[in-house]
Amino acid sequence: MGGSAANGGGCGGGGGAAARVPVPAAKPFLETLGGNMKETFLPDDPFRVVRRERGCGRRSLAVLRYVFPFMEWAPAYTLGTLKSDLIAGITIASLAIPQGISYAKLANLPPVLGLYSSFVPPLVYAMMGSSRDLAVGTVAVASLLIGSMLSAEVSPVDDPALYLHVAFTATFFAGVFQALLGIFRLGFIVDFLSHATIVGFMGGAATVVCLQQLKGMFGLEHFTTATDLVSVMRSVFSQTHLWRWESVVLGCGFLFFLLITRFFSKRRPRFFWISAAAPLTSVIVGSLLVYLTHAENHGIQVIGYLKKGLNPPSATSLNFSSPYMMLALKTGIITGVIALAEGIAVGRSFAMFKNYHIDGNKEMIAFGTMNIVGSLTSCYLTTGPFSRSAVNYNAGCKTAMSNVIMSVAVMITLLFLTPLFHYTPLVVLSAIIMSAMLGLIDYPAAIHLWQVDKVDFCVCLGAYLGVVFGSVEIGLVVAVGISIMRVLLFVARPRTTVLGNIPNSMIYRRMDQYTTAQRVPGVLVLRVDSPIYFTNASYLRERISRWIDDEEDQCKEKGEMGVQYVVLDMGAVGSIDTSGTSMLDELRKTLDRRGLQIVLANPGSEIMKKLDSSKVLEAIGHEWIFPTVGEAVAECDYVLHSQKPGMVMDSAAPHENMV
């Protein structure tokens, strides 16, 4: 592969080039359809594992291994791995217990549900999940969302049993929805929540969650049910006379302790366990303080009685009756998607650190099953929270066994230790939530977005402001709306650029990017940077006309020869539909009438196929299709200079004279 000349070499005669850009042979419709469906829904080719095996037994084993990834690592499990997982599992359990209790309070659910949710779902995930680092549990944002969506229609104070049942039903629907998304390979729906959306949304939700903690921090008994900044501030500052200094002091003390340990652990990653153990330490210290000083009688609210024993079954609690089912369905779908987005993003990032592969659709099925089983065993929505998974990863977990260890630790707590939490002050839980939430507000990511992409920053800011000043749902709608609008706008307004020749070469590059690129007199080379679809066909037609007008204006000013050929570089046109082919045909007619010739360079095979079947190829003339811009321009240039200038100006269809 030497540095030889570009193919064709340009200045050869015109015509006779009929087969240079091949038109692909027609394939049977069903084959094309099948190929497209496969590429769309099975891009990761999940059946490959089965195809590789021979024989019925081995194949079913492969399927089982596919569905239950623990069968891959369990046989090779060693004592050394167990030691690592044991340390990681106990560490995350010490985080899971206070966090579980705190987040359940966010969802207006009994605190013990937080513990239940750290017992059953991790066991299911350990069997079905493909991530080695994900630690399963409830998350603050989804908990808050469940709380705010359900409370809007069912009161958790007036009818706690109904509220609980609707929460289980919502979890059930979330699980079913997640599993269905995975089974039908619709994982890409989660991709429509962009990174920018998630940064803004999570930051906003974290702010809102922190604001809600002001209730606990100030020891207030009555508080607004709204989550927006304005309502919360009004609620806090209208009750200044009810603020409890004991609560404020205790809360700020613990918050400071938690933040300082986190700061220290961040600086010295070896001491990750200090920040991991800090929440449990706070709970123990706080409970002891209250127990010893009887502060529960002096305005410090405590958790109170926690039921002893494992998860009771809740299959009969699911409520499928009319008004609540729709509420549960709506809540389930929205929170399910949010939980999925967080869980999969977390799983993927850690998989990338350790260089293994996560199958998004398989993860969805695992999350879905985990939530369906959870909803039948008194758990509410769980996913893979970032904070817990990060601790798991730092603690050196090797396999999903660390989830099993955590589960066992939580089980022991549920069986024997719940009375110990009786005196745990709520303000400590508030401090734990606040310190976790402050870590979720990702300033550096927002700054990075601003530096790299202003639109993404707007999406992020929109989501943040929507959540903080509106509600969690509004923020989500704003962010998804801006994101989708951006995609549609991109598709509706693709970029077109003028290409120029890089001197002494056959290479053509964008004139606005490469300053050395030069115009070719008489030839306008335009590059279309997107598929030509119904959404942009008429825009492109008008934009291309404007390019030609601008170019002719310039030529007139300079007294140069006007445009004779319009070369469209189709290299970046990935696809075309019937509106696109009609547009090209109309463009050809318009140019024809102005005495200009349209030339296509480097169209892809789908483009060629569609141009051929729509007869546009025939109308343009196969001799005006070239594999490269260089060859196209060389041909135009050759024809221009071999004709008398007068002829070129008059000839309405110059190519007919030559070929």
Add this chain to the structure above:
Amino acid sequence: MGGSAANGGGCGGGGGAAARVPVPAAKPFLETLGGNMKETFLPDDPFRVVRRERGCGRRSLAVLRYVFPFMEWAPAYTLGTLKSDLIAGITIASLAIPQGISYAKLANLPPVLGLYSSFVPPLVYAMMGSSRDLAVGTVAVASLLIGSMLSAEVSPVDDPALYLHVAFTATFFAGVFQALLGIFRLGFIVDFLSHATIVGFMGGAATVVCLQQLKGMFGLEHFTTATDLVSVMRSVFSQTHLWRWESVVLGCGFLFFLLITRFFSKRRPRFFWISAAAPLTSVIVGSLLVYLTHAENHGIQVIGYLKKGLNPPSATSLNFSSPYMMLALKTGIITGVIALAEGIAVGRSFAMFKNYHIDGNKEMIAFGTMNIVGSLTSCYLTTGPFSRSAVNYNAGCKTAMSNVIMSVAVMITLLFLTPLFHYTPLVVLSAIIMSAMLGLIDYPAAIHLWQVDKVDFCVCLGAYLGVVFGSVEIGLVVAVGISIMRVLLFVARPRTTVLGNIPNSMIYRRMDQYTTAQRVPGVLVLRVDSPIYFTNASYLRERISRWIDDEEDQCKEKGEMGVQYVVLDMGAVGSIDTSGTSMLDELRKTLDRRGLQIVLANPGSEIMKKLDSSKVLEAIGHEWIFPTVGEAVAECDYVLHSQKPGMVMDSAAPHENMV
């Protein structure tokens, strides 16, 4: 421009190539934003006309000329042009009168409204419209849509006054919506109704309108209000005993006459006036027949009394009270968009024939104003119907003056001739509608869609079946839904292809398209065919990994050297967002860990800018960015062959050894 070698020529040493693909200089944010906004909303640069002029007076004149295009042609108007316009105007008036009456019946409105609507709106359009060939009037599909949407909530029989007022209000909202779309340069929303959608939708609507005419054809008095095929057929065949043979005979006779004249005119375009005059002839002959035979007493329904006189004002009839306003708003927006889509498509096609330019946004403002004024003068929704505009064009119209002539002719009819329509049989109107509608079912277009693009055909079929078996709204929702899904799917699942070298050149082309293209050992060249956005970033990461896996599997089978370099051809990547830059960074890390080097070829300037600001460029190394695939592969090849084979296989980060 000779056929010289491609720039660089490849086999030179590595490194030292730092500035080959330039990173564009950072522009101020507001400048970029302004540029993007302008490109998005003002792609046609409407202020150019004003900028060109100097002085305040001339500029205001330019603005006036921009808003009222008749000021462009009026001064140069000659007697010869008037003659052409006169003929065209009278021809379209002879079509407008019967069509207007018929379509008003479709909308369940008094027949005279059809005449009113052919009087005022054409005058407004003649002043503000930029098309020379468009003939303004009511259209069947929008009329049917208004009829079915309004009748669902207000009965035209029980409360005709309210129904009329809501119809005016809907027209008013349609006009406001159309004008706003134009003023805010949101014309591209109309582009989201693709050609395929419109073909299917129009065909379905035409079928439905024809089905509705069975009422008139069979002389039935009671008929279903539903528009779907099943209900209509049930309604027709449950009343076989009420069929009137007189009506059937008369209707079929006229339908046959209308179809035969149309067929004849289509074969001989010179005799266009035969088919243009046929509807009026039918009306006259039909009315005479009824008048002479007193058939109105024998089961032939007639129009009856038509009020004499010009449009009464209707500004006070607009109904903005609560329940009906929402209905009017909904109806106005939906019918407004449909009418706009038809009107603009028609205007554009004729402008293309005559090679002049139509400004979509300006047309929207003209349509909007025309409907706002119409709603204040007892007209209902008007647009530019295809049939009437085609007749106008064939009759040789030169300017929008033909609309004025038509308007005057309709005015004379309204003032003096309405009593003549007293005996016009409804069955003739049904025949006129049916013959017009049969022309709207565009079989050849549907066949063309099937041949060129199967997805477009599905969109078309979906719209057709939705309209015929569901309702007009359902058909529209189905078609727009499929179209948007297609755009989103395209953005979520872009194509990636392997490129191969065209022997004896530096050109790389898709291996599946160019059979001569050959793999380069050790180098995998991949081309990404779309912008890299949040919707497809994770798909692309997985798909690229799968390409590499597949390639390595193949290499293993053949015992060749495995992949060492992955060259991504970024030529077709028009844009990238932060999810995209993160994806590239993650891909780089993954490849690094597998001991592969990522190489980028031909990234555009936005891509370079974003890669630079996100530090991904630094991480990849500027020396691994090349302006062409040829140079990138030549460099990889050079490095591969200048190293010992063993070294290459082991080196985890080969580029660090060399640069």
